[in-house]
Amino acid sequence: MGKISTKDAKDKMRHKPLYKDITETGHLKVGKRLKHDKTVEEDAEDDFVLDAASSRKVLKLAREQQEEIALEENRLEVSERPRFQMIAHESDESDDDAVYEAMSDDDENEYYDEEVEEVDEQDAKLFESYFKSENNAFGSFNLADKVMSKLQETQQQKAEQTEKPQDKVFLPPRVIEAYEKVGQSLHVWRHGKLPKLFKVLPSIKNWEDLIFVTNPEAWTPQVTYEATRLFVSNLTASKAERFVNLVLYPKVRQDIEESEEHKLNYHLYRSLKKSLYKPAAFFRGFLFPLIEDGCTTREAMIVGSILTKCSIPVQHSAVALSWLLQKDFNPATTVFIRILIEKKYALPYQTIDDLVFYFMRFRVITEETRSDIILDDDTEITEQRQIRDASPMPLVWHKAFLxxxxxxKNDITEDQRDFLMEVVRQRGHREIGPEIRRELRAGKERSTATGKEDKEDDIMSFF
Incomplete structure (x- = not known):
């Protein structure tokens, strides 16, 4: 028995379409016809025909689309309607009548029958608080007015805070209690380690309030020295000035006044030397208040010995010397002037001129020199000036002059030298006067000695 080919097997297994069987019998013949040979009736028969269920769905969708289109048209008509009727000029009365006649009763009913939403009272208050201004008569919102009113409120608050006395310090009770205990230990402290609460004071913002809780007036001199080291080294010049003026200055003056021999305690003396680590803090916090409050000669000698032993920058010394020269004559002030001169700084010309004018003020007034002393506006010389000129000068003044x-002597001009020679002739000391005259004569003029023009610097702006 032979093998059956795969092709014949496939033909036997395949289902044969019915129209092929019909065409093969010969009863009907299907030929190829052209497209244009079809009639209109055949084209209508060739169209696809839907069943009843599909047609119902199509009709339903079409109806829904029509309804949506109608709703959109109604919305457009409502939105295009004017919500407010504009009032025209009297000359347009005819146009207004035509407009009102054109409006139908149905349109008017539809316009007035619209629903009005009710606004809650809380929402209305919130709206008024945000968008209405009390200063504006029409109740409109103005951002500039609100900003200006806010600025005025802040300025008034700041003014009230500055006007109120701020003597009271509000500190937590636990902090006050802790630093009171620290103060009790500092009243008897001699050596050893300081409390940690005291060491952290320079790093605290309101250290002034806390330091007064410990009662610095009752500190031992050893504590004062350690505190000076701590605060002067860790604070800036302005803050260190506050410590020197509030703590060190009253303790030094009190110790000199209460001691039997008017001497300063050794530890307080070291504290003053340590405060010169910040020269600006020492001069503004200790020396200047000492001169203004009335310094005694004894206090000037004690503090002056510290200036003699310590090294001070020339800028700070020049400013302090210029400040001292502007004050009225006082033996204690002259002590500091002599000490700063004897440190032999290369002072600027402005400070040197101030020194010349300081010594020139003590000339004896005569008819020849009166025209030089009186100012351009012919101001009269006061009685105090006349008495001072007539009184003998103390020895410390002659030493400062020498x-x-x-x-x-080489940093002054020839005119200044002549005026100073006249002062020596009038106010000269029997032993120191000839030495001053000899030194002035041996000097050279400023321009030839230095080779530079006279130049003034604003040294008072250094601090």
Missing amino acids: AFAQRY
Whole structure:
């Protein structure tokens, strides 16, 4: 028996379409016809025909689309309607009548029958608080007015805070209790380690309030020295000035006044030397208040010995010297002037001129020199000036004059030298006067000695 080919097997297994069987019998023949040979009736028969269920769905969708289109048209008509009727001029009465006649009763009913939403009272208040201004008569919102009113409120608050006295300090009770205990230990402290609460004071913002809780007036001198080291080294010059003026200054003056021999305690003396680590803090916090409050000669000698032993920058010394020269004559002030001159700094010309004018003020007034002393506006010389000129000068003044002539004889002009020679002739000391005159004569003029023009610097702006 032979093998059956795969092709014949496939033909036997395949289902044969019915129209092929019909065409093969010969009863009907299907030929190829052209497209244009079809009639209109055949084209209508060839169209696809839907069943009843599909047609119902199509009709339903079409109806829904029509309804949506109608709703959109109604919305457009409502939105295009004017919500407010504009009032025209009297000359347009005819146009208005035509407009009102054109409006139908149905349109008017539809317009007035619209629903009005009710606004809650809380919402209305919130709206008024945000968009209405009390200063505006029409109740409109103005951002500039609100900003200006806010700025005025802040300025008034700041003014009230500055006007109110701020003597009271509000500190937590636990902090006050802790630092009171620290103060009790500092009242008897001699050596050892300081409390940690005291060491952290320079890093605290309101250290002034806390330090007064410990009662610094009752500190031992050893504590004062350690505190000076701690605060002067860790604070800036302005803050260190506050410590020197509030703590160190009253303790030093009190110790000198209460001691039997008017001497300063050794630890407080070291505290003053340590405060010169910040020269600006020392001069503004201790020396200047000491001069203004009335310094005694004893206090000037004690503090002056510290200035003699310690090294001070020339800028700070020049500013302090210029400040001292502007004050009225006082033996204690002259002590500091002599000490700063004897340090032999290379002072600027402005400070040197101030020194010259300081010594020139003590000339005896005569008819020849009266025209030089009186100012351009012919101001009269006061009685105090006349009494001072007539009184003998103390020895410390002559020593300061001699120190100036020895150190700065080559830094003055010829006119200044002549005025100073006249002062020596009138106010000269029997032993110191000839030495001052000899030093002034040995000096050279400023321009030839330095080779530079006279130049003034604003040294008072250094602090």
